[in-house]
Amino acid sequence: MKRISNILFILILSSSCAFLSKEKKEFDSLQKVTILQAKIFNGKIKKLNLIYPFQTIAAKLFCADREMALGALKNGLRQVFVSSDRHIETGDVICEYRFKVDEVDKSLVVAKLKIENSKYPLRKVRVPKKYAKLSDKAIARWKRETKTLDEVYKNAIVDRKLFQSKFKKPLASKITAIYGSKRVFNDMKHSWHSGIDFRARKKTKIPASNRGKVVLARHHFFTGKTIIIDHGLGIMTMYCHLSSLKVSEGDIVPLGEIIGISGNTGRSSAPHLHWGVRVNGNWVDGFSLLKEGI
Numbered sequence: 001m002k003r004i005s006n007i008l009f010i011l012i013l014s015s016s017c018a019f020l021s022k023e024k025k026e027f028d029s030l031q032k033v034t035i036l037q038a039k040i041f042n043g044k045i046k047k048l049n050l051i052y053p054f055q056t057i058a059a060k061l062f063c064a065d066r067e068m069a070l071g072a073l074k075n076g077l078r079q080v081f082v083s084s085d086r087h088i089e090t091g092d093v094i095c096e097y098r099f100k101v102d103e104v105d106k107s108l109v110v111a112k113l114k115i116e117n118s119k120y121p122l123r124k125v126r127v128p129k130k131y132a133k134l135s136d137k138a139i140a141r142w143k144r145e146t147k148t149l150d151e152v153y154k155n156a157i158v159d160r161k162l163f164q165s166k167f168k169k170p171l172a173s174k175i176t177a178i179y180g181s182k183r184v185f186n187d188m189k190h191s192w193h194s195g196i197d198f199r200a201r202k203k204t205k206i207p208a209s210n211r212g213k214v215v216l217a218r219h220h221f222f223t224g225k226t227i228i229i230d231h232g233l234g235i236m237t238m239y240c241h242l243s244s245l246k247v248s249e250g251d252i253v254p255l256g257e258i259i260g261i262s263g264n265t266g267r268s269s270a271p272h273l274h275w276g277v278r279v280n281g282n283w284v285d286g287f288s289l290l291k292e293g294i
């Protein structure tokens with residue numbers, strides 16, 4: 001009798017092993033991952049190569065609860081451009097993989113980035129009345145355009161990168177407004193500057209900062225004639241206040257291609273180029289992208 005129960009026990013044990021899912025087996029044998037420690041400035045990016053310890057488990061990366069696009073797996077590592085929210089000035093950005101094992105949510109912390117506080121100044125800006133106090137018609141237009149932008153951001157290319165070279169700043173001219181400053185428009189509306197303004201005389205040719213897909217080429221209320229290029233891996237660049245658009249939505253443009261001509265359209269007090277850089281859902285200081293390389 002004892003022998004039979006032993007055999008039964010072994011049978012149950014081996015059959016339960018046989019029914020372990022691939023993910024469960026992998027999860028049970030996961031090695032401890034050393035947590036990468038680094039620093040990041042709020043409003044800037046940090047390029048990291050993170051250990052990716054999974055084979056069959058499909059894990060997504062979240063930093064400060066925001067999904068970050070993961071580059072292709074190479075020697076057990078995946079490249080990620082971690083971006084940090086401009087407005088979160090203290091604490092840590094925790095990066096963790098999130099995945100499911102037999103329908104149960106799991107997570108694994110892989111990096112901890114201490115936030116270093118960038119000091120951003122306050123600037124007063126004067127703009128025509130219609131941009132400081134919006135009419136009902138303007139509000140309706142702005143809402144429509146916000147929806148369009150939300151769609152563009154939602155559909156960001158995250159599973160591949162379209163560029164092979166370093167990002168370049170669009171112009172070598174004087175910076176007339178830095179990234180990140182808090183802004184008060186006509187002593188009323190409070191906002192912040194989410195890009196970098198370059199001096200650009202009218203009719204200056206504006207090149208693409210890197211290879212990518214044109215995902216927006218339209219005239220918007222605030223940003224005037226605007227182009228957004230999706231470069232993949234969660235990275236987009238935006239070019240505003242143009243006088244004309246030289247590319248169309250859907251075009252793939254190489255680095256340096258002339259995509260538009262500078263101007264003074266939208267909420268702009270003088271001809272200039274507003275250059276925005278969006279990485280994994282945060283508008284960041286474009287110079288930090290130039291610095292991090294590829």
Ligand SMILES: [Zn+2]
Pocket residue numbers: 177193195196197273274275
């Ligand atoms: Zn600007």
